[in-house]
Amino acid sequence: MAHSDCTDLSAFMEGVRTRNPHQDEFVQAVCEVASDVFDYIQGKDEYTDHQVLLRMSEPDRIISFRVSWEDDNGDIQIERGWRVQNNNAIGPYKGGLRFHPSVNESVLKFLAFEQTFKNALTGLPMGGGKGGSNFNPKGRSDREIMRFCQSFMTELYRHIGPNVDVPAGDIGVGSREIGYLFGQYKRITNEFEGVVTGKGLAYGGSMIRPEATGWGAVYFLREMLRERDDDIDGKTAVISGAGNVATHAAEKFAELGGKVLTLSDSDGFVHDPDGIDAEKIAWVRQHTENGGRMRAYPDEFSSASYHDGEAPWNVDCDIAMPCATQNELDDDAAKALLDNDVIAVCEGANMPATQDAAKRLRESGIMYAPGKAANAGGVAVSGLEMSQNAERRSWEREELQDMLCSIMTDIHARCVENAPDAKDGGAIDYVKGANVAGFRKVAEAMLAFGVV
Numbered sequence: 274m275a276h277s278d279c280t281d282l283s284a285f286m287e288g289v290r291t292r293n294p295h296q297d298e299f300v301q302a303v304c305e306v307a308s309d310v311f312d313y314i315q316g317k318d319e320y321t322d323h324q325v326l327l328r329m330s331e332p333d334r335i336i337s338f339r340v341s342w343e344d345d346n347g348d349i350q351i352e353r354g355w356r357v358q359n360n361n362a363i364g365p366y367k368g369g370l371r372f373h374p375s376v377n378e379s380v381l382k383f384l385a386f387e388q389t390f391k392n393a394l395t396g397l398p399m400g401g402g403k404g405g406s407n408f409n410p411k412g413r414s415d416r417e418i419m420r421f422c423q424s425f426m427t428e429l430y431r432h433i434g435p436n437v438d439v440p441a442g443d444i445g446v447g448s449r450e451i452g453y454l455f456g457q458y459k460r461i462t463n464e465f466e467g468v469v470t471g472k473g474l475a476y477g478g479s480m481i482r483p484e485a486t487g488w489g490a491v492y493f494l495r496e497m498l499r500e501r502d503d504d505i506d507g508k509t510a511v512i513s514g515a516g517n518v519a520t521h522a523a524e525k526f527a528e529l530g531g532k533v534l535t536l537s538d539s540d541g542f543v544h545d546p547d548g549i550d551a552e553k554i555a556w557v558r559q560h561t562e563n564g565g566r567m568r569a570y571p572d573e574f575s576s577a578s579y580h581d582g583e584a585p586w587n588v589d590c591d592i593a594m595p596c597a598t599q600n601e602l603d604d605d606a607a608k609a610l611l612d613n614d615v616i617a618v619c620e621g622a623n624m625p626a627t628q629d630a631a632k633r634l635r636e637s638g639i640m641y642a643p644g645k646a647a648n649a650g651g652v653a654v655s656g657l658e659m660s661q662n663a664e665r666r667s668w669e670r671e672e673l674q675d676m677l678c679s680i681m682t683d684i685h686a687r688c689v690e691n692a693p694d695a696k697d698g699g700a701i702d703y704v705k706g707a708n709v710a711g712f713r714k715v716a717e718a719m720l721a722f723g724v725v
């Protein structure tokens with residue numbers, strides 16, 4: 274590839290598009306990082322001569338495999354599994370597994386790419402990876418889930434290890450699936466080791482890992498508000514999703530004195546003007562874990578209304594937290610939020626804003642935290658789970674809570690430090706700060722290794 278790829282952004286992106294046809298999500302993620310990093314690397318020959326950004330934009334390897342399993346009727350089902358090992362310059366590949374029918378190579382490549390920068394931001398020694406399957410767990414029995422997970426791990430086990438690649442959960446992969454995956458790894462290898470995170474407490478898991486992503490996002494939000502001498506107390510939030518990240522973000526937001534107005538699933542959203550408090554969140558968690566849908570919420574809590582087929586972004590609020598999936602917040606949604614004078618958008622999900630929406634939010638001057646910074650609390654506590662496993666010990670809940678809080682505060686500080694506008698008293702460009710800070714850390718290690 275031509276040297277000019279690293280001095281001319283449009284030529285660079287053209288190359289990325291050509292090498293990754295029909296991979297829109299991956300191209301979108303690379304474009305965002307490249308746009309910010311290009312400014313930073315101009316005139317720094319060590320980066321351009323060594324094609325660092327170009328090498329980061331090409332996964333180290335992609336493993337793809339067949340997953341055959343037997344359903345409850347005795348019929349054989351075939352799905353596809355993947356692990357994208359994006360970059361291990363600063364530590365073993367690390368990132369979740371997603372089981373969802375929308376999973377394909379482009380989605381996993383974007384997630385593994387984002388994970389590389391996110392993990393660097395945590396300050397912990399973790400490279401970036403992501404994996405999963407197009408398997409749809411919805412409506413499947415517990416035994417079917419178990420057989421699928423066992424078959425998935427029967428192939429994956431040969432590609433992972435505590436110093437090689439350490440998967441965890443993501444959409445459709447929670448503590449039940451992690452149990453089945455780890456159980457199969459242990460059975461095949463006869464090794465009891467920290468090869469996955471998000472494990473149950475009985476077999477090497479860490480306190481507060483389930484809570485960490487959502488809580489961490491709210492800690493990041495609190496830091497952004499502090500920067501403007503403001504806080505969460507008395508603020509209203511619109512949150513999307515009703516899974517792990519959304520419910521824990523809602524829980525922490527409410528605990529810190531805010532009022533959560535909405536939660537959602539892929540069918541629609543609930544609007545509860547009285548606020549979705551801890552008790553209501555506990556109901557949502559139990560209801561959705563048993564396969565229930567958000568449409569049932571108003572039957573339980575009469576203060577709420579349900580909006581079928583809609584996303585929550587038109588609801589008037591101070592703060593928006595997209596916590597469901599990629600590209601869930603489009604340009605019209607961004608406009609609606611800004612028309613309603615939202616003061617902050619804090620991403621719990623990975624790349625939830627479309628390219629147009631992200632551009633509009635960045636240019637608006639509101640506080641806008643990208644997922645790779647704001648949702649890094651989950652993988653950070655996964656990193657702490659790896660440390661606990663390696664030391665064969667467990668830390669107390671309070672210790673871990675303090676560590677999560679201080680990691681999120683440090684990530685916020687890294688973003689501010691690397692966001693040039695901040696120094697001129699302007700709005701802090703958290704997206705740029707996160708991209709440049711993550712890039713610098715990974716690039717430093719890559720330069721030390723020479724051309725590999």
Ligand SMILES: NC(=O)C1=CN([C@@H]2O[C@H](COP(=O)(O)OP(=O)(O)OC[C@H]3O[C@@H](n4cnc5c(N)ncnc54)[C@H](OP(=O)(O)O)[C@@H]3O)[C@@H](O)[C@H]2O)C=CC1
Pocket residue numbers: 442443444445446486514515516517518519537538539540596597598599601621622623648649651652
């Ligand atoms: N779990 C973690 O530790 C981390 C997760 N993340 C990111 O956070 C996001 C949510 O993950 P998590 O909470 O773990 O996943 P869960 O599977 O626990 O929950 C996902 C939620 O999002 C909803 N959702 C999924 N797809 C869509 C869609 N296309 N449109 C609208 N709603 C949708 C689901 O609704 P439905 O039931 O209808 O599908 C569900 O409510 C993802 O982007 C993930 O990558 C980031 C960092 C760490």
Ligand SMILES: O=C(O)CCC(=O)C(=O)O
Pocket residue numbers: 367368369370388391439440441442443470623648649651652653655
């Ligand atoms: O805990 C982990 O390793 C994975 C978390 C994750 O998938 C993410 O940060 O998107």
